[in-house]
Amino acid sequence: MGEIQESGEMYLETILVLSNKNNFVRSIDVAEYMGFSKPSVSRAMGILKSHEYITVEKDGNLKLTDSGRSIAEKIYERHTVLSECLMKLGVSEKNATDDACRIEHIICDETFDAIKKCLYKNKEA
Numbered sequence: 493m494g495e496i497q498e499s500g501e502m503y504l505e506t507i508l509v510l511s512n513k514n515n516f517v518r519s520i521d522v523a524e525y526m527g528f529s530k531p532s533v534s535r536a537m538g539i540l541k542s543h544e545y546i547t548v549e550k551d552g553n554l555k556l557t558d559s560g561r562s563i564a565e566k567i568y569e570r571h572t573v574l575s576e577c578l579m580k581l582g583v584s585e586k587n588a589t590d591d592a593c594r595i596e597h598i599i600c601d602e603t604f605d606a607i608k609k610c611l612y613k614n615k616e617a
Contacts, residue, residue, distance in 0.1 A: 496545070498597040501567045502526070503536050504545060507554050508564035517554045570596035570604055577611045 496504075506525055510517045523533040537554065540546045545560030556564055571592050578588035599607075 496543070496563060499536065500540060500543075500545070501563060501597055502593075503533075503540060504556065504560050504564035505567045505571065507546065507556055508561065508568055511554075511556070516551075518552045519554065522554070567596055570599065573604070573608050573611060574599075577607055580611070 503522065503526075506522050507517055510521055510525060514521075519533045519537050520530060522528075522537075523530045526533070537546065537548065540560065541548055544557055545563065547555045547557060549555065571589075574592035574595050575585075575588045578591060579585055583591070
């Protein structure tokens with residue numbers, strides 16, 4: 493299967509976020525949320541399905557597989573922790589979330605774990 497591309501991670505994260513709000517998530521919901529065209533999203537869903545990160549039910553409902561959910565949750569955690577950390581440093585919410593969205597895909601586990609540890613160590617103080 494290999495490494496999933498950044499765009500794939502973003503799609504999986506979006507499906508996770510949308511499925512936490514609604515039980516039913518369609519490609520059109522992903523397209524509207526991300527601001528992408530329906531054909532682009534349909535193509536991406538086909539790729540994610542072929543790599544077994546999602547399943548598409550007969551009614552069009554998108555479901556994360558265990559491997560897809562694992563990736564989505566990892567990226568979502570990175571997004572929320574990095575956003576929070578940047579805002580604590582004084583970065584505006586918009587810039588913090590925009591930058592976190594870019595950083596979340598390239599930061600290594602060691603660096604992310606160190607940031608997370610530092611952020612939550614300071615919370616306890």
